Amino acid sequence: MTTTGLAPRSNIWQSRRFRDAIVAYAFILPWVIGFILFVGGPIVASFVLSFFRWKMIAPPRFYGLTHYISMVTTDELFRISIWVTFKFVIISVPVSQVLALGLALLLNQRIRGLGFWRSAFYLPAVVSGVAGSIIWVWMYHVELGIVNNGLALMGLEGRNWLYDRELVLGSLIVKSLWNVGIPMVIYLAALQGMPQQLYEAADIDGSGEVSKFFAITLPMLSPAIFFNIVMGIIASVQTFAEPYVMTGGGPDNATLFLGLHLYQNAFHYLKMGYASAMAWIMFLLIFGLTVFQFGLAGRWVYYEGGAR
Amino acid sequence: MTQRESLSRRTFLKVSGTFAGAAVAAACAPVAAPADDGAMGEGAMAEPVTIRYGRHDPAAGVATTLESFQEEYPDIVVSVEQIGEFHAKIPALAAAGTLPDVVRSWEAMALDLGRNNQFIDIQPYVDGEPGYDADDFYENWWNYPVVEGKRFGIPDAAAPHITFYNADLFDAAGVEYPNKDSFTWTDFEEKARGISDPDNKIWGSETIPVGWHMYSVKQAWQNGGSYYSPDFRECWLDKEETIQAIQFWADMLLDGNVMPSPSQIVGIGGAGAAAELLAAGKIGMQRMGSWITGSLVDAGFRFNVVAEPSQARRDTITHGAFNNISTTSENKDTAWIWLNYNTSTQGIYNYASNANFPGTRRSSNEIEPFPWVAEVDFEVDWDVVPDALTYGHILPGPANEGEALKLIGDALDKVYSGNAQAADIFPEVAPKVTAVISDV
Structure with missing residues (x-):
């Protein structure tokens, strides 16, 4: 029998490693097919469509960069939607993080009915955005809502929370805090994994609660804070259900979020190419913000056992 | 004791390949060809x-x-x-x-x-x-x-829009019913003011559902104006008749003694809620589609119908x-x-x-029984309903309607909220709308 430097070709096909790979790929194939058809395909399609004018009921026409240019030069509503979204993100994300952390610290105490309180604060997070928004429409109702009726009990005058241009964005920000249970659970998990020896050492050194919080708890929580902020910003930029259900973008476009403006262009005005271009701008916005945060993370996020 | 046979990779691949192939074939199979x-x-x-x-x-x-x-x-x-x-x-x-x-x-x-x-x-x-x-x-x-x-x-x-009115509220306020043969915007306003009692949450008229553009469309028509030219290629929002019409109703909305504020209505379901207020006996007159008749049958008051009030001409909208x-x-x-x-x-x-x-x-x-007639034990001028089809117009149908209505709706929002005058904002908006609807 003669041998050569190369293994016979048939051995590659019959090798255990190759067969293992085939089995592995066979297992992930359904997901890959699903991804290509329902995620990857539409992503590519939306990029291509962003250079076309397509009303759906007529064949697409090549438009070049017109959509991207007109978005920043002539679409006043696009500028409004960016500004509305920016204001929402810049307020709702920090406030929700502070609130979530505060709740997590409280729910990390040994108190009676802890399970109930944890469930109660997390419960709104499992309610769908649409259902939650409808509940809040009623809560904010001028005459029948619990908010104004609660204020009346305290002798305060109610306001027109969803139809007053000055108040409406704040009303949606307050509603967004309803979902604070999600970052709260992450903070709670991080708090429960906190190494106790650090606190014991601090106790021996005579540290107070406040200094322990700032010197131990916060730095040790920084990866969770970073994660929650990244996710919070992504979710906030994509805000859609609340303005869609609660305000329709009004009054006077005061809640015309980027996501809603995109949706209206796609499904109300049938400007699929333009909406696709807007989707890519939204993606670039989120991508840029995320990269920016990762760039800053090295300065303040502390990973135990790792470099800062 | 039987030993469980393990699934060999070859068998697994054969089986999964067969299923996947069958699934793909089934998904890609053409729909059965129709008969000739x-x-x-x-x-x-x-x-x-x-x-x-x-x-x-x-x-x-x-x-x-x-x-x-x-x-x-x-x-x-x-x-x-x-x-x-x-x-x-x-x-x-x-x-x-x-x-x-x-x-x-x-x-x-x-x-x-x-x-x-x-x-x-x-x-x-x-x-x-x-x-x-x-x-x-x-x-x-x-x-x-x-x-x-x-x-x-x-x-x-x-489904034509007509005016429903609560005859009991008219009687209680000592206001004459609308005249079937002549019912103008001025009549409408006078009667609504005569009935309105905002302190007791009674109004003479329904509110204008600001986001529901059909209201403004029909008001423009009734004053001889229009949103669009007849071929839907040009926006006529800047025409005097249209401006006057919208401003007239906006002023009445903002007055506070004719109809309830939009916030009291929109928050509980938009235009439909206005019909609920009529059925609840809180509103004297309601200009709305004929479909709300059903909700009034058991309302506990006498109601009647009359054409929509007119100004320059008799008109209404039909869906x-x-x-x-x-x-x-x-x-x-x-x-x-x-x-x-x-x-x-x-x-x-x-x-x-x-x-x-x-x-x-x-x-x-x-053909009898007439679909629009509801069984009630008082007289109703039901003929007003089909009669509206002889003079009413159908919802306009310009190209790119959604985008056009967004532009118009934003302008209307400003007028109905008192943040702008129709005479100032409509001439600004009309060319933009024309650009949208003429792009067929």
């Missing part, structure tokens, strides 16, 4: 032909017609598809080339799909139908879906839908048989009686 359409009209066919009939409302509306149709045409199967999210899914189906054979589309949608070759011109079918009585249709309805000589639909039922044949239908002749049957005198009556609307055919409205 040419056999229609020659009596019995070899195989039944299935016609897909897409509509936004429930199939129950055509159940009676469908039953008699199936008896008369056993070889044609009509599959009714209720399509939710109609405004978005119909264009998506058009893009995919899978529109139902017959589509019952909204007003502007019918024209837009027709202009873009998604619907066929069905005038040749009409012309080829012996004894087809086009004059039986109300003129506005018959002429509406015609673009450049091509017909993109046959109407069925129509409805048009039945069309899609370009991609492979059974157009058969589709026409169903469409024609469904929009016949009896077909329209069947649907209208289910929806409590008048039909768009005069002959349908001569």
Whole structure:
């Protein structure tokens, strides 16, 4: 029998490693097919469509960069939607993080009915955005809502929370805090994994609660804070259900979020190419913000056992 | 003891490959080819032909017609598809080339799909139908879906806006009922002021549902104005008549002693909530579609109807839908048989009686019992309802309607909230709207 430097070709096909790979790929194939058809395909399609004018009921026409240019030069509503979204993100994300952390610290105490309180604060997070928004429409109702009726009990005058241009964005920000249970659970998990020896050492050194919080708890929580902020910003930029259900973008476009403006262009005005271009701008916005945060993370996020 | 056999990789791959192949083959298999359409009209066919009939409302509306149709045409199967999210899914189906054979589309949608070759011109079918009585249709309805000589639909039922009033509230306030023969905007305002008692949450008029543009459209018409030119290529929002009309009603809305504020209405369900307030006995007059009659029957007060108040001319808005044949239908002749049957005198009556609307055919409205008449133990001028079809107009149908309405709606928002005057903002908006709707 003669041998050569190369293994016979048939051995590659019959090798255990190759067969293992085939089995592995066979297992992930359904997901890959699903991804290509329902995620990857539409992503590519939306990029291509962003250079076309397509009303759906007529064949697409090549438009070049017109959509991207007109978005920043002539679409006043696009500028409004960016500004509305920016204001929402810049307020709702920090406030929700502070609130979530505060709740997590409280729910990390040994108190009676802890399970109930944890469930109660997390419960709104499992309610769908649409259902939650409808509940809040009623809560904010001028005459029948619990908010104004609660204020009346305290002798305060109610306001027109969803139809007053000055108040409406704040009303949606307050509603967004309803979902604070999600970052709260992450903070709670991080708090429960906190190494106790650090606190014991601090106790021996005579540290107070406040200094322990700032010197131990916060730095040790920084990866969770970073994660929650990244996710919070992504979710906030994509805000859609609340303005869609609660305000329709009004009054006077005061809640015309980027996501809603995109949706209206796609499904109300049938400007699929333009909406696709807007989707890519939204993606670039989120991508840029995320990269920016990762760039800053090295300065303040502390990973135990790792470099800062 | 039996030993479980392990699944070998080879067997696993064979089995999974077989399933995957079968699934892909099943997914990619073409829909069974329809029977040859040419056999229609020659009596019995070899195989039944299935016609897909897409509509936004429930199939129950055509159940009676469908039953008699199936008896008369056993070889044609009509599959009714209720399509939710109609405004978005119909264009998506058009893009995919899978529109139902017959589509019952909204007003502007019918024209837009027709202009873009998604619907066929069905005038040749009409012309080829012996004894087809086009004059039986109300003129506005018959002429509406015609673009450049091509017909993109046959109407069925129509819902006109009229004025409902609570006679008991009028009596309590000592205000005379609206005059059936002459009812102007000035009359409307006077009577509404006479009834309004905001401290006790009683108003003479319903509010203007700001986001529901039909209100402003009909108000413009009643003053001799219009949103658009007759061919829908130019925005006429900046015309004096339109500006005056919108400003008149905006001033009344902002007055506070004629109608409730938008916030008190919109927060509990938009225009529909206004009807609830009427049914609750809180509102003297309600200008609304004839469909709210049902909610008033058990309201516990006497009500009556009168035409919408007029200014320069008597006018109102009517809603409805048009039945069309899609370009991609492979059974157009058969589709026409169903469409024609469904929009016949009896077909329209069947649907209208289910929806409590008048039909768009005069002959349908001569069949008793009249669909728009509700059983109450007091006199109601029911003839006002079908009469509105003789002078009312149909919702405008410009190209790119959604984007146009956004521009107009934003301007209306400002006027109705008192943040702008119509005379200032409409001339700014009109050219922008014209640019949108002229881009056909």
